Amino acid sequence: MxxxxxxxxxxxxxxxxxxxxxxxxxxxxxxxxxxxxxxxxxxxxxxxxxxxxxxxxxxxxxxxxxxxxxxxxxxxxxxxxxxxxxxxxxxxxxxxxxxxxxxxxTTPLDAALMRGxxxxxxxxxxxxxxxxxxATLRTPAPPALRLGVAGGVGVLLAGCAVGLVMISTNSGVYRGGIGSGFGRTGAYFGPDPATVGPDLAGFRPATAGGDLVLPHAVGVHGLLLLAVPAVLLAGTAWRNRRAPLAAMVGAVGLALAVLLVHAFRTLPLDALGAPALGVLAACALAYLGALAVTARALLADRDRRPGDDRTHI
Structure with a gap:
């Protein structure tokens, strides 16, 4: 069977x-x-x-x-x-x-697909x-593993909350207020091209308001950014797992916070000032550095067991 x-x-x-x-x-x-x-x-x-x-x-x-x-x-x-x-x-x-x-x-089918x-x-x-x-918080696991997985889920839920704001205003461009889009029907209520500005394959630097699409996109990839590295690192013999995972969680969380504060101030991405850009660059470097440590731990763990059968993945 x-x-x-x-x-x-x-x-x-x-x-x-x-x-x-x-x-x-x-x-x-x-x-x-x-x-x-x-x-x-x-x-x-x-x-x-x-x-x-x-x-x-x-x-x-x-x-x-x-x-x-x-x-x-x-x-x-x-x-x-x-x-x-x-x-x-x-x-x-x-x-x-x-x-x-x-x-x-616009039609009952469109409304059903959008709402339901x-x-x-x-x-x-x-x-x-x-x-x-x-389940993550209740799992008796190493603190580093719980930190990474809980951080990933938390970032993902933040991305979902941003998506709710977008749905509630019928726009990925924040121009103030929440809930103005609920209950509307009979037409397409999305933002017009002038509000969105140049759309470069989903990246919109000059919106007439705060862009919520980018922080939403970062958020919904929270598990990949944080939880998956935590699980992979937990399977290695690397001793100090908490440091790289704390760096990852801090970098992603801070970058997401910077983008959200900027968006809810109704400012476009091309209005990011030098301090904010510096923080985002530091977050990117910190995350990539911690990711490199994770990769090093995985390679070291593989090299430590030369007799393993590596034909299976």
Whole structure:
């Protein structure tokens, strides 16, 4: 009798499907042409598929490192699967229909996909991440591992909160207020090109307000940035694991805070001053340095066991 697939195995498979979906949409964008930026683009499903496969694989790495009950694994696995596959599918349907996927309530179908689909799967996903955070804090694991995984989940939840602000205002450009977009229907309510400014494949340096897309993008990759290195480092013989992980958590958290403060001051990215740019550069260097330490620990651990069979990954 075949063994019942575990959630990590399911998430590895789902991530592979999303990786293929990303490649397919990138190829389609190149072959068919069309805009790379703007509210209607095949780049959008490619971007969501990228987020989805990295998320699925990150959770597949993290779950086995935690002590979880079966119900917790089911909640985390199911919500990640629903979010990764569901969000990408909805964005792809709208892109191939040649209509905006975000802030679009023009028809009942558009409204259902936006509210019940995209926003609904995101809300369910948040529940799964809260369960993952609780499991992390209750796991009797080395402090460095808990720091990295909890930090990653915390950054991810911050990214989800930014996404909620974006949904509540029907815009990734913050111009003050929260909740003004709730209850509206019958049209596309997303920001106009003048508000967004030049869209360089998703990077928008000259918005007429604060750009929330960049901190949202950083946040939703929190597990990859922090939790995955923590799990990998925990499997090595490296003695001082806490220092590089603390550096990573501090760097990502501080960089995210700088971007959010700037955005909520309704300032565009090209208005970042020299002090803020200096802090962001220092955060990037600190993170990359800690990542290099992690890579060194992994290589040293591999070299320490020359008799191991390395044909399997």
């Amino acid at each position: 075949a063994a019942t697939p575990t959630w990590p195995r399911v998430l590895w498979a789902a991530g592979a499907v999303l990786l293929v979906a990303m490649v397919v949409h990138v190829v389609a964008l190149v072959l068919l042409g069309g805009p790379v930026g703007g509210p209607v683009s095949l780049r959008k499903p490619a971007t969501f598929a990228e987020t989805g496969w990295l998320l699925c694989w990150s959770v597949a790495v993290v779950l086995p490192a935690l002590r979880t009950r079966a119900c917790q694994r089911h909640v985390v696995g199911a919500t990640v699967l629903a979010f990764g596959i569901g969000e990408t599918a909805i964005i792809a349907v709208q892109a191939w229909r040649d209509v905006p996927s975000h802030y679009n309530f 689909g995209a926003a609904g799967t995101a809300a369910v996903f948040v529940v799964g991440m809260v369960v993952l955070l609780v």
